[in-house]
Amino acid sequence: MKQKKFDWGYFLKHIAIIAIPVALQNLLTTTGSMVDTIMLASIGEKAVGAVGLCAQFSSLMFSGYWGFIGGGMLFFAQYWGAKDHDGITRSYGMTLLFMTTVALVFAGLAIGVPSFIMGVYTDKPEIQAIGISYLRIVGFAYPLQVLSMAMSALLRSIERVKIPLYGGIASVIANCFFNYLFIFGKFGLPEMGAAGAAVGTVLAGVVNLLILIGFILHQRIPFVLEFSKHFRWTKESLQNYLIKCFPIICNEVLIGIGNMMINVVLGRQSEQAIAAVAVFRTMEGLVIAFFSGFSNAASILVGKEVGAGNHELAFERAKRLVYLCSAIISIACLTLLLVHNPLLHMLGLSGKSYEIGTGMLIIYSIAAIIRMGNWAQNDTYRSAGDAAFGSIMEITFMYLMVLPFVYLSNFYFHAPFLLVFAFCYIDEPIRYIIMQCHLYSGKWIRPVSDAGLATIDKFRAQHHIEVKRQKQSHNKS
Template sequence: MKTPLLGNRTFYDGVLRIGLPVALQNLLISSAGIVDTLMISTQGETAVAAVGLCAQFMSLLFSAYFGFCHGGVIFVAQYWGANNKQGICRTYGLMISCMMFFGLLFGALAVLAPQAIMQVYTDKAPIQQAGALYLSIVGFNYPLQVLAYGMSALLRATERVRIPLYASIAALLTNTALNWVLIYGQLGFPALGIAGAAIATLISGVVNLGFIVVACLWDRNPYLFRFSEHFRWNKAFLKQFFAKSSFIVGNEAAMGVGNMILNAIIGRQPAAALAALAVFRVVEGLVFAFFRGFTSAAAVMVGKQVGSGNHLQGYTDAKRFVLLCPAVTLLVCLLIQPFRAGLLGLFSLSGEALYYGMNILAIYTVFATLRSCNWISNDCFRAGGDSSFGTILEIVCLYCFTLPALGLGAALHLPFLAMYCLMYLDDVVRFGVVLWRVNSGRWLKPVTDEGRAALPDFRALLVAHGHRLRKRGIK
């Protein structure tokens, strides 16, 4: 059990090889959001708030399909460690089928009922109208986004991380150029404002998916296009897949609904606060970009070790991620602090909106560190095959602590910044519990034959190690 907890060269090589391209990809995606918000900010605070609330509907879509995606990644990463190509193909087929159902559903809702959606998120008519226009166009991109995300997840889980990165670069360049042309009316095109931003997002989504498809065909990817093997599901596989995925799907659905309620409560705050929050969520993407790199690396590295039966290595790597990810999150947040005013000023925030934005970024430094620890721990649990513990804990804390506190705060008319702090109450409650769970090792629940065969020896090692610590008076 004596392994360097801060990691060795092999560990960091894996983090850089898998996590860095994913972090760069997400940084590019966040940069696209920043470019969108920067350009839309010239249209006024109403447009910024509308696009920010539309992003929350897209987050609800993400919650709907992400559970199936992450459940699939559990299997793909462990099958990758066991070199089971048929298992990878059939997992991808089932995963993408489930994901596309929600991509088509949400796309139809956005296109056909955008006004009704916006009424859920805010009671301010100008924001509703602007958001409905944006949703009615960008909704066509939702199925494309879901398909591209599923393909990228498979590529990352099988350690082919460059294609999604290059696709994101192409999409960012396309989105930026088209935003300039369509929002402002350059090169002879009419100035379309917020509708132009939506059209640019749709076309960049086509470019992103097209790049991935063409690159994978050129690379002769051994999994994405073996359609005859994507649907070779048997009863035992379906039972195992949905047994693992159901908790993640339920988690994401419950969290999506909970966050929708949360955003509906926050959406009744002053327009200046909503504009500041919309800009903050774009800046938050810079932090989240690095975080997603770590979670992708953790899912592949921990899942691969557990799937191959090397449980001690998977357990040790998980503990390393739980230390490393919050430390990097804190560092990134601290680096942003000196540039808060200039950064927010780029988005045309001023007066009350600038005041809210400055304080949001300061408060976020503390809560982002706690949240990243909770999230990376839960991703390690899932990579190890335990999809239930973190799910139940997350749902219970959101519905029993955060939402009641926000409801009470709204009834008492608490100031916006106090309401913002209450949004993170569940992360404070979960923090100590997830650290205990990581250290216990009880989250290792392999789905491969190789992993299950090695589990008794690992559990015996943990028990023996625990006895030795207790004899030394260490708990």
């Protein structure tokens, strides 16, 4: 039987429809963070470094709840492809409950024990003091941010990507405006410095949430606010959800802890290096923000077809998406290198801190092409139902390779800072080869919807794919 020609026009059009609004939203958010950094740079490098370290604690929270978003989007995308609206609503209820729990725990830590948190990330007393004042306030933003993130994940999965973009635009504008007021004490308000940036973050979170809810109510979008249906679970449906989420949760939490351990090393360098790391994280966010839109498109376009039972199309899309994502990230990194000089100076780096920041960007730009290829493949596997393979690879290499290299090079061999930093990416080429082998095996296509399960045996037989049989639940989540 002759294989149907791949429809590149439809493929690229729908990538653009999903990816561009998501990328724009993320770029706006990162641009807002850059504006924060520029404002804080006028106060001094210590303020930039302190808020940068607080952002690493926020990233740890992100790791804690992203497992539930990753698992939730697996169900959202596949049930959307299968037109199973009840399955989407119940899966969203589970996702929302677990994510909110994580947010409340981290909010409690930030507000209740900020001195302990800052003591973990750095041994510099002045930077600790600034970070404590920031964390005590920004903790109130965490539940707001998580609620908005859950809504945005669902809206993207059902291909309503413009609404999160509108919320993101409003949030960034509000963040810049309130930061200006409270950091510098304008219009009679108190001059709060770094703590003022935290107030701006909280108020921006309120604005974002209100915009999302307003559009959802105005356009009468189902799933999101159907509270009476969110918690109609059975024991079997909850078990099915947690089984799929568990590898992603382990991945995100353990990788988050691993990254925290790396940041402990980076936070015990010179004050110039700490400031360079904070600025680098902001610029890294530009690349990730741009790329994540395309990664979101990959998971939705592949997961939707797996859920609908169109496994051959999902397989062909996945192979093309990985290389397309790598090509896109190459362009983004090249652009960043071309404009890094004015950006680093604008973000407050000079002298030694500027040299360190430049070196970090060069290393990252080389590593990111492979790193984002691994990310795209992992997101694709997850949306298709295989949450375990990429997670196992990432955790294994983090703890058996990356962390030993980083710690030994820094504390035992006293290697130069940039070499220590480069070791953060030492595993990426090896993982890429392994992930490619798994991609072409087709074993990652593991549907959860009834429509997907009905056609999976035919697909596997056609491609001579042998997988370990798992107990499949036909009960909708």
